[in-house]
Every structure is written in structure tokens, then in C-alpha cells.
Amino acid sequence: MALKVLSALDMAKTQWYHFKAIIIAGMGLFTDAYDLFCIPPIMRLLGRIYYDHHPTTFDSHDDNFVIPALVVSALVGFPLLGTILGQLLFGRLGDLVGRRHVYGLSLMVMVLSSIGCGFSICTSTTCVLVSLGFFRFLLGVGIGGDYPLSATIMSEFANKKTRGSFIAAVFSMQGFGILASSIVTIVVCAVFNFASNPDPKEATPDEADIAWRLILMLGAIPAAMTYYWRMMMPETARYTALVELNVAQAAKNMEKVLAVSLSEIAEDEPDLLTMGQNPASSYPFFSKEFLRLHGPDLFSCAANWFLVDIVFYSSNLFQSQIYRRYIDQKYPKYNVNLYQDALHVAELQAIVTICSTIPGYWFTVYFIDRIGRRRIQMMGFFVMALVYFSIGIPYTTHWAKHTDDGFMVLYGLTFFFANFGPNTTTFIVPAELFPARFRSTCHGVSGALGKVGALMGSIGFLWAAHGQNEEDRKTKEIKMSLIGLGVVCFLGLVVTYLFTPETRGRSLEENENENENGNEQHA
Numbered sequence: 001m002a003l004k005v006l007s008a009l010d011m012a013k014t015q016w017y018h019f020k021a022i023i024i025a026g027m028g029l030f031t032d033a034y035d036l037f038c039i040p041p042i043m044r045l046l047g048r049i050y051y052d053h054h055p056t057t058f059d060s061h062d063d064n065f066v067i068p069a070l071v072v073s074a075l076v077g078f079p080l081l082g083t084i085l086g087q088l089l090f091g092r093l094g095d096l097v098g099r100r101h102v103y104g105l106s107l108m109v110m111v112l113s114s115i116g117c118g119f120s121i122c123t124s125t126t127c128v129l130v131s132l133g134f135f136r137f138l139l140g141v142g143i144g145g146d147y148p149l150s151a152t153i154m155s156e157f158a159n160k161k162t163r164g165s166f167i168a169a170v171f172s173m174q175g176f177g178i179l180a181s182s183i184v185t186i187v188v189c190a191v192f193n194f195a196s197n198p199d200p201k202e203a204t205p206d207e208a209d210i211a212w213r214l215i216l217m218l219g220a221i222p223a224a225m226t227y228y229w230r231m232m233m234p235e236t237a238r239y240t241a242l243v244e245l246n247v248a249q250a251a252k253n254m255e256k257v258l259a260v261s262l263s264e265i266a267e268d269e270p271d272l273l274t275m276g277q278n279p280a281s282s283y284p285f286f287s288k289e290f291l292r293l294h295g296p297d298l299f300s301c302a303a304n305w306f307l308v309d310i311v312f313y314s315s316n317l318f319q320s321q322i323y324r325r326y327i328d329q330k331y332p333k334y335n336v337n338l339y340q341d342a343l344h345v346a347e348l349q350a351i352v353t354i355c356s357t358i359p360g361y362w363f364t365v366y367f368i369d370r371i372g373r374r375r376i377q378m379m380g381f382f383v384m385a386l387v388y389f390s391i392g393i394p395y396t397t398h399w400a401k402h403t404d405d406g407f408m409v410l411y412g413l414t415f416f417f418a419n420f421g422p423n424t425t426t427f428i429v430p431a432e433l434f435p436a437r438f439r440s441t442c443h444g445v446s447g448a449l450g451k452v453g454a455l456m457g458s459i460g461f462l463w464a465a466h467g468q469n470e471e472d473r474k475t476k477e478i479k480m481s482l483i484g485l486g487v488v489c490f491l492g493l494v495v496t497y498l499f500t501p502e503t504r505g506r507s508l509e510e511n512e513n514e515n516e517n518g519n520e521q522h523a
Contacts, residue, residue: 005237005251005265008258010160010507017257018158018166024229025154026173028146031110031223033177034184035117035139036079038215040349041185041342043067043075045212048338050125052204065333071129073459078133079140080313080455084448086144091444095243095285095437099153100235106145107227111220113139118217123209144451148443151431155439156236157257160507164368167428172361175353175419182350184218186343193339200337208338233257238508242436285438294434298442300499301430304377305450307492308422310457311384311485315414356412360419372504373425377496380421385489387413392482396475422492426450432503435512457485 047065086106093102116135120128150170158166188211198205234253241250251265283289331344368376391410430443461481503511 003241003247003250005241005247005254006507006509008260008265009157009237009254012159012258012260014159014162015259018162020229021154021157021233021257022166022169022173024226024233025150026170027222027226028107028110028143028150029171030173030177030180031114031219032143032146033174034181034219034222035110035114035136035143035216037178037349038181038185038219039076041182041189041345042212042215043072044342044345045208045338046129048341049204049208049212050128054203074133075129075136076458077455078137079143080451080458082137082140082142083144083147083451084140084455086141087147087444087448087451088144089141089444090145091148091440091442091447094149094152094440094444098235098244099149099156099239099440100233102145103149103153103233104227104230106142106149107223107230109142109145110139111142111224111227113142114220114223115217118213120213144444144447147427147447148431148440151427151443152440153233153236155428155431155508156238156436160505162369163432164373164428164504165365167431168361168365168368168424171424171427172358172365172419175358175361178357179350179353180222181215181219182346182353185215185346186350188215188218189339189343189346193337193343198337198339200334204338211339211342238436285441290438294438294442296499297433297501298445300495300501301426301433301442301446302449303495304422304492304500305426305430305446306453307488307495308381308418308426309450309454310488311388311414312418312423312457313454314457314461314481314485315411315418352408352412352415356416357419360416360421361424363416363420364424367420368425368428369504372502373429374496374500374502376420377422377425377429377500378493380417380423380425381489381493381496383417384414384421385486385493387411387417388482388486388489392479392484392486395479395482422496429500429503432506432508433501433511436508439508457488 044065047067051065051067053064086109090102090106113135117132117139120131120135122128122131151167154167154170155163192207192211196205196207198208234256235244237250237254240253241247248266254260254265331341333341336344364376387410391407426446430446431439434442501511
């Protein structure tokens with residue numbers, strides 16, 4: 001017999017609080033995307049500010065303004081390492097002490113570290129970059145903590161009919177975060193350029209050091225604005241009933257946020273207060289019983305997230321490298337100053353986000369509870385594989401010499417089908433498959449392995465695409481990287497087909513109980 005409070009959650013109509021929860025939870029993902037994906041244009045600014053060698057001759061193919069690959073790898077790798085730590089740490093804490101108790105902490109870490117990035121100590125190259133790397137690591141810890149907590153909280157508040165759409169809507173805030181980072185960069189660079197309009201062949205002006213710091217610090221504002229509302233959120237009814245075994249308090253928590261009277265969801269029999277825990281199912285996370293019952297699902301979630309993040313982060317974080325030919329062909333570096341250079345990268349990123357990234361997220365929001373998580377994930381992996389092969393195989397013979405609008409359209413499709421596909425579904429499924437007492441932990445483990453893939457993909461692609469010399473070798477390496485991304489997408493299709501169950505239209509407890517009873521899940 002199901003608890004009344006859980007049945008009421010599953011059958012609840014869509015209410016104002018659901019949308020409020022989407023905004024509150026989504027602001028963490030917004031800040032996450034803003035801070036991680038403002039890096040491509042900021043790298044252009046940092047290169048102009050700290051790697052200006054003051055040449056006497058001006059060749060657009062020289063290494064002036066080019067940040068060493070090791071430095072870029074560190075600036076990208078540190079936040080991803082922090083994200084891995086944050087997902088594991090806050091994911092586990094979310095199950096041990098409650099989602100609400102650590103939810104505000106992860107947000108505050110993000111806010112303070114974003115501000116810290118802007119106040120990176122000193123103005124010398126080494127000192128600034130070491131300080132920036134340190135604060136971006138802390139930023140990653142906060143971002144990592146937000147992933148499992150936001151997904152778990154939204155899944156536990158939602159009804160079973162529209163749960164997928166609600167979690168996808170939370171995740172879609174990433175798209176708006178990427179767009180916001182581009183818009184802020186464009187505005188800041190335009191203002192500074194209007195004020196000083198420096199000559200690209202002269203020394204970089206001192207005030208340029210303020211521009212990139214301002215861009216980073218502004219990312220803290222949206223998250224800071226939602227801190228109060230996070231602290232006012234009650235603990236989820238599912239955690240209170242199933243983990244804390246306090247069904248009466250769970251009913252009170254639900255009454256606070258949803259339009260339902262306490263008399264409708266309070267249990268009639270005192271014995272039901274302990275129904276949330278089955279003594280036969282009290283095995284710990286680190287146990288053979290957990291591996292037997294939930295190991296295959298954890299493998300599926302972690303493997304798919306690992307594979308898609310190899311592709312998604314290598315494409316997103318270094319799209320300026322991929323589009324380098326497209327940008328530099330139109331705007332040679334000695335024909336534009338540093339503000340115009342960063343602005344052009346941000347403009348391109350904004351166009352891709354508006355035309356492909358954001359629509360992909362919202363296609364998922366609309367279709368996920370209609371056609372299911374598994375089908376969307378398989379379709380996304382399949383189309384992405386086709387597009388990467390279409391770009392990669394003829395890259396040396398065609399695209400390297402014709403980086404035109406056709407290339408941009410094809411590459412934009414990878415972002416659309418990543419988000420109308422595995423980038424979104426890998427965030428959703430781990431929040432639906434596991435028991436309440438392991439839900440946040442398993443989401444954190446899956447996401448952490450995903451960020452290992454992000455680290456491998458982004459840094460690997462950077463080393464293949466970095467620099468401007470030895471063009472033939474670089475072209476061949478980019479070709480192999482693109483083909484490799486297609487192979488990764490094909491592996492994701494296979495893993496999804498063989499191991500990923502469908503969770504559409506089922507309550508969280510039905511997904512849990514099916515595994516607890518040892519039954520096999522079918523798509």
C-alpha cells in the first residue's frame with residue numbers, strides 16, 4: 001500500500017510551485033553554464049592581455065596572443081576537477097543529511113567563487129592565472145554540488161505524468177546561461193571598446209584587465225538572487241517519508257508547497273509511519289546487494305553521461321577553436337582589437353545557442369513525456385554520430401578549406417541533438433531510477449564520471465586544435481578528433497540500447513520497487 005503523501009505527489013496537478021521550483025533549481029544550472037561557457041571569449045581577452053609579445057612585424061599566423069596549451073588545459077581542467085569532487089561530495093551529503101540542508105551551501109560556494117574569480121590576485125601573468133585556477137576549482141565544487149541536488153529535488157517534487165518535462169526545464173536553464181554569458185561579454189566588450197577603441201597593433205591597454213573580471217563576477221548575480229528562496233524550500237516529502245521515516249512531517253512539508261489539505265494526505269494508521277523503509281531493503285550503498293540490484297542501472301547512467309560529456313564539452317568549451325578558421329578568416333587578429341576579437345567569438349556562440357542549443361533543450365521539454373527518455377537518447381546519439389562523420393571524414397579535403405555557412409549549420413546540429421538527446425536525458429534518468437536513500441548519491445556518481453569524460457574530451461580536443469602553426473598537422477588532428485567524436489556517439493547509442501531502461505509514466509517508487517523485486521526492466 002502506497003503512502004498517501006507519495007500518491008498525492010504522483011497525481012498532483014501542475015501548480016505554481018512547480019514552476020517556482022524550476023526557477024529556483026534552474027538558477028544553479030544557469031550559473032553553471034554561464035561560468036563554464038564564458039571561457040572561449042575570455043580566453044581571447046587573456047591571450048591579448050597576458051600574452052602580447054609586442055612584435056615588430058605583424059603576421060596573422062604568428063603565435064602572438066596565443067595562450068600556451070598547458071595554461072588553457074589548467075584553466076579548463078580545474079573547474080571540471082572541482083565539479084567531480086562537488087558531485088561526489090554533495091551527492092552523498094544530499095542522501096545523508098537531506099537535500100535542503102546542503103542545497104544553499106552549494107549555491108553559496110558558486111556565488112563566492114565567481115566573485116573570487118573576478119578578484120584574482122595581482123596583475124602579473126603567473127599570479128593571476130594561478131589565482132584564477134584556484135577560484136575556478138572552487139567554482140567547480142559548487143557547480144558539481146548543484147547537479148545531483150537540483151535533479152533530485154525536482155524529481156521528488158514532480159508528478160509522474162510531467163516529471164521528465166519539469167527536470168528537463170530545470171536543465172534547460174543551462175541554455176539561457178550560455179546565452180547570458182555571450183550577451184554579457186558582448187555588452188562589456190562593446191562598452192570598453194567604445195570608451196577606448198585601442199589599436200590592435202599597439203600595447204594592450206591596462207583597463208582591459210577589468211573587462212574579463214567583470215564578465216566573470218556578473219555571473220554570480222542570478223544565483224545570489226535565488227539563495228533566499230532555496231533556504232525557504234522545505235525538505236522534499238519523499239526524503240522525509242522514505243529516508244527520515246517521518247511521514248507526518250512529509251505531509252506537512254507537502255501541504256506548504258502544493259494545493260492540498262493535510263487531511264487528504266495524513267495517514268490514518270500510526271503503523272504506516274514506518275512504511276517508508278523496508279527492513280529487507282536496508283542494505284548500504286557500498287554493498288554487494290546494491291551492486292546486484294542497482295549496479296546495471298548505475299553503469300548505464302554513468303557510461304552514457306561519460307560518453308556524451310566527451311562530445312558535449314569538447315564541442316562547447318572549444319567551439320572558438322573549431323571555428324577559428326571561420327572567425328580569423330573574416331577578422332584577422334591584427335585588424336581587430338581585443339574587445340572586438342572577444343565580441344566576435346561571443347556573437348558566434350550566441351548565434352549557435354539561439355539557433356540550436358536552446359531549441360534542443362525545449363524540444364526535450366515538450367517531447368520527453370510523450371516519446372520517452374530512451375528513444376530521445378538513442379536518436380540524439382545516432383544523429384550526432386552521423387553529423388560528426390559528415391564533418392570529420394571530408395574535413396581535410398573540403399571543410400578545412402571551406403569553413404562556410406554549411407559547416408556552421410552541420411556543426412550547429414550537433415548542439416541541437418545533444419540537447420534534444422543525451423545531454424539532457426543523462427541528467428534526468430539518474431534522478432528517477434534509484435531508491436530515495438541513494439538517489440542523490442547515484443546521480444552524483446553518474447555526473448562525476450560524466451565530468452571525467454568532459455575533462456578527457458575538452459583537453460584532448462584542445463591539444464589537437466590548439467595553436468596556429470603546422471596547419472596540415474593540425475587539420476589532420478582535428479579531422480581525427482571529429483571522427484573520434486562520431487565513434488563516441490555510436491558507442492553511446494549501443495550502451496543506451498543495451499542497458500538503459502525507460503522511466504516515463506512511472507512513479508519513482510515503481511522504478512525502485514521493480515529493481516528491489518529483482519524484475520527486469522524493459523523499454
